[in-house]
Amino acid sequence: MNTEPKSRYRKYLEIVTGSLEDKKRYRQYKARVKQLPENYRTAVEALERYLMYFGPGGESISMYEDLADLFEQSVADGTPIRDIFGEDPVEFVEAFLRNYPEGQWISRERNRFTSAVARAAGEDTAREDRTVS
Known part of the structure; x- marks a missing residue:
């Protein structure tokens, strides 16, 4: 990983467009997906x-x-698609998403909403407010 300080231009660019490193990683991910067999x-x-x-x-x-x-x-293992997803693909994806709660906007909004109600009720929310992004 590059430890050099970012140039002023690059800092500005990343503020506007997002992390260039993440964009590079996403392009690599898309290239990997493109290599999969058509059904996968x-x-x-x-x-x-x-x-x-x-x-x-x-x-x-x-x-x-x-x-x-x-x-x-x-x-590589020859696992059929149905064996990956099971009988309920939505159940699969919801379980998969539970492994990445930090990025889910719905989780952040639920936390924000719960904290707002607690504050409105006059409850101490100092601990919960720190977890809301």
């Missing part, structure tokens, strides 16, 4: 669409890298 790639792309609505979006690149790892290993 179709399943990953469907999972990505679901994650765009209900997951952390692009905030958790490690989640996408883990997804690529899972499918690459499944291809």
